[in-house]
Amino acid sequence: MKKPEPGSAPAGGSVREAAPARRATRPPLERPTPLRERVYEAIAEMIVTRELEPGEHLVESELASDLGVSRQPVREALQRLQTEGWVDLRPGHGAFVHVPTDEEADQLLAVRAILESESARLAAKHATPEHLEKLRALQRVGEKAVAADDQAAMVAANAALHAHVVSMSGNLVLADLIASVARRVRWYYLPIARSRGKDAWDEHAGIIDAIEEKNSRRAANQMRQHAERTREIYQEWRTEGAEERA
Structure with missing residues (x-):
């Protein structure tokens, strides 16, 4: 009996095509930032x-x-x-x-208070020991910046701590919304960082305690009060500046 030629169909069947070899996985191309x-x-x-x-x-x-x-x-x-x-x-x-008006700054800081209150509530529900360890570390960085009277470090530490609470929430839509205003919040916060000083970091410590206890309601309330206090201090700073200019 004649053997079938290589690649020819066996009797009563059809030739199966060899599966293509899988290409090696490649890292994504690096594209330089324009x-x-x-x-x-x-x-x-x-x-x-x-x-x-x-x-x-x-x-x-x-x-x-x-x-x-x-x-x-x-x-x-x-x-x-x-x-x-x-x-x-x-x-x-x-x-x-741009010179921000009182109204636009007030509106943005009011919205920020609502968003970050919800982020703290969710963070309390999802907090892990690793999350809390990082929060405590960021708190220590902020306290050192206050002790050193380092304004830029205060602003950076404040932004980092708030961003970590947002990341703990697990809500990507909420994180995107807060990220869209985060840079402007830093802009408003810089001139009042020193006047907020130790009080702001004492408030942060209370928020962290509530998150660690998984007390969602208290974490949300304390974050809202904290954000509202920042809003009030900013308004006072603007008013004082307007009076000096007058």
Whole structure:
């Protein structure tokens, strides 16, 4: 009996095609951040840290020189920053750092209080020993910043602690909403970080205790009171500044 040729169909059947070899898994391609994005981030951070003060005139050539880039990515960054409310472009006059009104700051801080209250409530439900260990570590960083009277470190530690509480909530939609206002909260918080000082970190300690006890209601209430107190201090700071200018 004649043997079938290699690759030919056996009697009464059809040839099965060999399964293609699986390709090796490759890491995702690294894509360098576009220059305009890096310039946007740099200028936004300069505004948030008040290296560029509210109302300050932004000169493209000066910013380009400071950042070591051409004027084109600076121009593109300023246009995006205008769209997002960080910069005001005035025809015939140029670009200026936005000066927040009392109303817009108050509205944003009010919304922040609602969102972060819910994040604390959920964090108390989902807290693990690892979560709490990191919260306590962030609390110690903040307390050291207050003791050293390091304003920038206070702001950074405050943002990190609040962000960790949000991540503990497990609610991605809530996290996205809070992230969308987090940078502006830092902007508002910087000038009052010293006046909030130890009180803010005492309030944080109470929130952490409530989360550790898995007391969702108390954690939510204490976070709301904490955020509302920040809102009140900011309003007082704005009022005092207005009186001094008058």
